[in-house]
Amino acid sequence: MENITIKDIARLSDVSVATVSRVINNNGRFSEKTRQKVLKVIEETGYQMNYSAKSLRMKRSFTIGILVPDISNYFFADVVQQLEEQLFDLGYSTIICNTGRNAEKEQKYLTILESKSVDGIIVISGANEDGIEFNFEKEIPYVCIDRKPKVQEDTVFISSNHYQGGFIATEELIDSGCSNLLLILHQEISSSSKERVKGFVDALKKNNLPYSDENNMFFVGTNKGEYRGRFKKFLDSHPDIDGIFTVNDNLGLQIMKFLLDMNISVPDTLKLIGFDDIPSAVYSTPTLSSIKQNTEEISKAAIQSLLKLIDDDESDKGKQIVIPVKLVERQSTNHKL
Amino acid sequence: MENITIKDIARLSDVSVATVSRVINNNGRFSEKTRQKVLKVIEETGYQMNYSAKSLRMKRSFTIGILVPDISNYFFADVVQQLEEQLFDLGYSTIICNTGRNAEKEQKYLTILESKSVDGIIVISGANEDGIEFNFEKEIPYVCIDRKPKVQEDTVFISSNHYQGGFIATEELIDSGCSNLLLILHQEISSSSKERVKGFVDALKKNNLPYSDENNMFFVGTNKGEYRGRFKKFLDSHPDIDGIFTVNDNLGLQIMKFLLDMNISVPDTLKLIGFDDIPSAVYSTPTLSSIKQNTEEISKAAIQSLLKLIDDDESDKGKQIVIPVKLVERQSTNHKL
DNA sequence: TTGTATGCGTTATCAC
DNA sequence: GTGATAACGCATACAA
Numbered sequence: 001m002e003n004i005t006i007k008d009i010a011r012l013s014d015v016s017v018a019t020v021s022r023v024i025n026n027n028g029r030f031s032e033k034t035r036q037k038v039l040k041v042i043e044e045t046g047y048q049m050n051y052s053a054k055s056l057r058m059k060r061s062f063t064i065g066i067l068v069p070d071i072s073n074y075f076f077a078d079v080v081q082q083l084e085e086q087l088f089d090l091g092y093s094t095i096i097c098n099t100g101r102n103a104e105k106e107q108k109y110l111t112i113l114e115s116k117s118v119d120g121i122i123v124i125s126g127a128n129e130d131g132i133e134f135n136f137e138k139e140i141p142y143v144c145i146d147r148k149p150k151v152q153e154d155t156v157f158i159s160s161n162h163y164q165g166g167f168i169a170t171e172e173l174i175d176s177g178c179s180n181l182l183l184i185l186h187q188e189i190s191s192s193s194k195e196r197v198k199g200f201v202d203a204l205k206k207n208n209l210p211y212s213d214e215n216n217m218f219f220v221g222t223n224k225g226e227y228r229g230r231f232k233k234f235l236d237s238h239p240d241i242d243g244i245f246t247v248n249d250n251l252g253l254q255i256m257k258f259l260l261d262m263n264i265s266v267p268d269t270l271k272l273i274g275f276d277d278i279p280s281a282v283y284s285t286p287t288l289s290s291i292k293q294n295t296e297e298i299s300k301a302a303i304q305s306l307l308k309l310i311d312d313d314e315s316d317k318g319k320q321i322v323i324p325v326k327l328v329e330r331q332s333t334n335h336k337l
Numbered sequence: 338m339e340n341i342t343i344k345d346i347a348r349l350s351d352v353s354v355a356t357v358s359r360v361i362n363n364n365g366r367f368s369e370k371t372r373q374k375v376l377k378v379i380e381e382t383g384y385q386m387n388y389s390a391k392s393l394r395m396k397r398s399f400t401i402g403i404l405v406p407d408i409s410n411y412f413f414a415d416v417v418q419q420l421e422e423q424l425f426d427l428g429y430s431t432i433i434c435n436t437g438r439n440a441e442k443e444q445k446y447l448t449i450l451e452s453k454s455v456d457g458i459i460v461i462s463g464a465n466e467d468g469i470e471f472n473f474e475k476e477i478p479y480v481c482i483d484r485k486p487k488v489q490e491d492t493v494f495i496s497s498n499h500y501q502g503g504f505i506a507t508e509e510l511i512d513s514g515c516s517n518l519l520l521i522l523h524q525e526i527s528s529s530s531k532e533r534v535k536g537f538v539d540a541l542k543k544n545n546l547p548y549s550d551e552n553n554m555f556f557v558g559t560n561k562g563e564y565r566g567r568f569k570k571f572l573d574s575h576p577d578i579d580g581i582f583t584v585n586d587n588l589g590l591q592i593m594k595f596l597l598d599m600n601i602s603v604p605d606t607l608k609l610i611g612f613d614d615i616p617s618a619v620y621s622t623p624t625l626s627s628i629k630q631n632t633e634e635i636s637k638a639a640i641q642s643l644l645k646l647i648d649d650d651e652s653d654k655g656k657q658i659v660i661p662v663k664l665v666e667r668q669s670t671n672h673k674l
Numbered sequence: 675t676t677g678t679a680t681g682c683g684t685t686a687t688c689a690c
Numbered sequence: 691g692t693g694a695t696a697a698c699g700c701a702t703a704c705a706a
Contacts, residue, residue, distance in 0.1 A: 003396075003683090005682095005684085007683075015693085016693045017684080017693085017694095018686085018693060018695090019692060021686090022692090024684095025685080028686090028691090028692095029691050030691060031691060034691080048451070048452040048454075049452070049684085050393070050682085050683050051684095052389050052683080053389075053393050053684040053685090053698090054683080055392075055684090055698095056387070056389040056390050056682090056684075056698045056699065057684045057685045057686085057697080058685065058698085059340075059698075061388075061389060071414055071418050072415060072418065072616070077408055077409055077414050078409060080408075084433050084435065085435060088434070093430060094433070095430050096431070096433065097425070098418055112425070114385070115385040115386070116388060116430065250620070253617065254620055256620075257622045280617035280620070283590040283591055283594055283617070284594070284620075284621070285594045285622075340699090342699055343699070343700065344699075344700095352677085353676065353678075354699090354700080355676070355678080355679095355701080356677075358700065358701055358702080359675095359676090359701090359702095362701080364701090364702095365675090365676095366676085367675065367676075368675060386700085387700070389700095390700045390701090391699080391700055391701080392700095393682050393683065393684085393699080393700075394682055394702085395700085395701070
């Protein structure tokens, strides 16, 4: 059987194409009887809508672009997967653009997304704090996940509660007996990292623990392992450190490896907690405690807001949606697996 | 400026829409002069093709479906990323379907892909050895990566040289001084694992080392950690084992953790090598030697073959394309990082 | 070498 | 409540 169209459906169910279209889209008026009739024929014939025609006519592509810095990063991969799945169920295709944290590539992708006339764009995180340049010919709605939009009033910004994450990570260390905490983070600091830092500092304050930038914070550079010498010296000059919060799990595992290499026992001498709950957190010795982001809720919120924008409902514009995180306790903070 | 179409281009460059179309697609005859003229106007106006119209007219969606078992698996994520990037450059969108190794979900996705009338499908690996059921109304071309198609003559099958991988992994252990090797793998064995096993066995043979299923192979089940007791007993009864090849890196890291927990030193007492070269292989202590698959070449080959099929060029049908792998030496087989 | 005209499958605007 | 019909932007068969 060749491609079957609404024309065929119309003929077989003895109505006009207009009516068939109305029934399919549940839009406009028609009697219950014709509805039944048409639906039956559709069922029998196995009719499938032609989205190209629909797109052409409606001037909508039913396609969403997703901008992601690095899909081999677990958190990003997880979010993308959620987005893809949920959008798919809603009849949307997705174009996933891996920018490699490269601003130039990002611009290039943005241009092509425009040319493919996507209905909307979801921007996940990004290279810098700069926000993102959207100099489109036509206005394309977009939402941001984990990246503050440049012009906040233009759109909506969804992210985990990184502040809360930083806070409960820190309290987990304190609860497991630490009183001299260290936060390890990268030099180039994202907006989400900034929140985690705030949570860390506030948790210390709340628990009446001392804090100073020099004694309780350590920065690592981009090139792997660069910091090992520096960090050793730091530890030597701060022998009282007994708990470490790394700004993410990858860094956490690196630090754990370093401590093991130095013969420093985790969690006996030093407790450790990361962020993201990546799968390998459970393969390390000891297993790594962490903070888990709710990627499903993040994605749900992002999609909901984006669809509203696409629908010209601007009530979410300027909003910031914050999703709670969860503590995952493991051996590195003295818990059983 | 509103959407600009070939009609506008035609008017502005003083030719007909037909000619504009010919120039754009470099198809049919036209003089160099008109080519220049049209291209100039296109450049100036920033014209962008409407893919919905093109699709409707050409009865092609310029969309490829990608079926993947689990995108949070590093190897799969890597392949998907490559596919996406390369297809994007070729003007194709992709729909990524994460099946979660669930046959039912897979069928459902397949149906929707058909309804979205994708031009082709790339199937990556899968739950079982059964191949995949393609009971489409219309024939959709597809290629398989790492999963033998059920009817091999129908399509093309691309995979790494898993045999070679198993072979050189084994020889790496032998080269670093091991003479009593163990292969650890999962109960449910994929076609690619099978090849790795063959390579393992043949490498032993070639090096005149003993081999028997009972002494040189250990199976683990699906639920994590199930095997720990059994494996301990196995090691106790096989004290001469001095090198382990795990069928993938995740398993390798699990085993490494187990050995550390048992106070068995890697690589001093026991050498270890995995497969896939996942990122965390470099965060473990010791770092894990591995076999790296060439995802770029795999993707390139898959796309090339698929596009041929879409173009009704059936010369690749029935072919099996094998991509070489590479050894990555690290501490777990006695190498410096 | 170029132009005219038709149709791809769908939705939306009118009429009735 | 329903039907005719005109668009949507593009590629192509056929004329010229």
